[in-house]
Amino acid sequence: MAPVVALEPLRNSVLVLAGVVFLLALFLLLQRTWSAISTGRRNRREPALSRLVYGVVQKSPVDATAFRRLSRFDRRLVRSILLSLALDLRGDIGETIAELYRALGFARRDLKRLRSWRAAVRASAAADLGLIHMPESIPPLVQTLDDSDIRVRQAAVWAIGQVGTASALTGLVRLLGDPSLVVSHRVQEVLAERGREVADAILSYASGSSSRRGRLAAIELIGWLRITAASDLLLTSMGDLDPEIRVKSVKAAAAIGDPGFLEPFHSLLEDHRWEVRCQAAKGLSLFGSPSSVPRLTAVLRDRHWWVRFYAATALAEVGEAGEEALSMAFQDEDPSVQDMARYLLERGSAVPALP
């Protein structure tokens, strides 16, 4: 009887696999050895180079002569020390770090890397330039905002947020409507920190942009930055046909807290979208006006739980009149209204949450 398995190809396969496993183990050991050598070298050189860098950045103007004779390995190490210092240090010392970075030719190299054919290299160069805070990098970074790669655009946005002047930041506003959500978010984050400098540009973008996503982002920013001049714009956008624009507008208006929003908020408690009603109720909790009590009491019977919850929370914020309304709600025949009233009477203050 013939054997069912032909042995020769199997034997050959075993040999091949054994060779691959052996090579893999060898590679692993070589990789470990190499990495141990470079880590050891780094550990030996880093303290001395750090001392040297600290010594130089304490004085201005910067004297980079001490770094002239460094090996390539040491230069790489100095660059990484400077970048990690730049992450934590601002002000005069930050400027000295940038000066040293420039004097050692790293900045010139980063600007060259910004034109690399590899997107990952361009993104990394943009991020490093942002980290090191160099004003001369702004024009090339602004050009990079039109890069075709998302990673590069978002790194450039972040970098401009770190170093940018008001005019450079204005250039970011148009990217609120960037086709990539990641880039648009990065712009929002940058402008949430520094957007006050370009409040007018944000306002005109919010009112004039044809990009829905851009408008949404700009309205959200108006709320985060509490741009009071946006009241008229928000009153208009609260009546927008797009429910998401209405939701963002109500949130922004609540953050600004202009008493002129009180009546529109009362009307929005009857909006056909629960998200809008919910935000209106939440907004009213920030005003704490007794005039809202009858409207809020009516909303306690809304069909959506979160609207009822925020209405009850708003009542708890109104004071005596609100508490009275909650006590009445405690007698309500609907057990969920009773529970809510009991909880808020016991707790007495709002629970921060977004549905």
Place this chain on the structure above:
Amino acid sequence: MIWPWVETGLAWYTAFILVFFFAINTYYLALTVAGFWRTIRVAREVRRPDQRRLLRSPLTPPISVLAPAFNEEANVVENVRSLLMLDYPLFEVILINDGSRDRTLGRLVDAFDLRRSARCFERVLPCKNIRGIYDSPIYPNLVVVDKDNGGKADALNAGLNLSLYPLFCAIDADSILESDALLRLVRPFVDAPGVTIAAGGVVRVANGCEIHGGRVHRVQLPRRALPLIQIVEYLRAFLFGRMGWSTGNSLLVISGAFGLFEKRAAVQAGGYATDSVGEDMELVVRMHRKRREMHQPYSIGFVPDPICWTEVPVTFRVLRRQRTRWQRGLIDTLIRHRAMIGRPRFGTVGMVSLPGFVMFEMLSPLVELSGYILMPVLWALGLLSLSGAFVFFVLALMYTVLVSALAVLLEDIAFRRYPRTWDLCRLLLGALMENFGFRQITVWWRVRAFWEYLRGDLSWGAMERRGVRAQ
């Protein structure tokens, strides 16, 4: 003398086993390599200032951390403390005491000065009776829910009902999260809100590590062989395997020990299935199904750097319970969602990952066991020589070791969590050792799981913890 048709049948089956063995190892190899490339790509995209940016960003969504606990009195206080110390802008910790019979609740009440609360909530998902809700005047973001025992899925549903925030992170109460784990895991949700509906993080083995105050201070390998082998397994299957699957948005499993989900998407899918022991995988597959049926764009991802440490079984008894439960959960989920298999409308999930799971995860123990039985039969019938059997065994061993060693190597390149060279050698030894006994016994348990599944066994089996914190 045997009948010719038996001989032909045996020859064909042997050929099938050979092809299957080659295919399954190639499948793991491909997953490992794909997972590695994706890991490197993600690692390059994440820069140091990213954590600070996410901490400050108004776009970082708040998270409800749900931690079901059953008879966890030994570690529960320290676990909750470690959760409360997470670096994240806004989060709440909801610990669900799932009808523990020990002093789990009592210890929490004493440690956090818990007071009964009238907290109201919307019951969006059915769950067992909630006996009481407690909050702490010391930690306003801590909520403890005391409920009747209903299993992990039921406890998570109760937690979901009480959660206030748009994202929830499901963890095991005995797991240790690294302090920035949530910040790292939330990244896909910040980058693509509304599109990312779930993301899994890496679960690593805590046995052997130096742990104080609910934090892993020094990563070390355990002395015992059983957890050591599981580390290699976790690297191969849970790190690179899942990373590989996430490449084509076809990840089917997010570990119950550490996963972040969009609450609305999970509720829309119906929450956790209380009648399944593989509730974590089942929810993910159901979320895929729901989104694909509704033609809504979505993404379910895997992030390689947020880390959750967990204790793995150190005895065969507990390991058996765990492995049979995993296999029963897998069988159950694949049978429940069999309508998705091979259907182009479910995209890569229906056409690639589900068939792959059926073939290489669900049925593989049956094929492997039949191979173990077949070899002596063939030998007894004179159809296979001893040297033939030996060559086949060595071939199988080599290929399996190759895949495991590659996973160890790639972990070393991408993360280097085990910095000592001796640890690396031990991991390679573990990759070899798993083929002598461990693999065969787990195959047997997984085959037994079919029988248990057919009997309708839905039990979880207790996971006995030795308490890694004491180490």
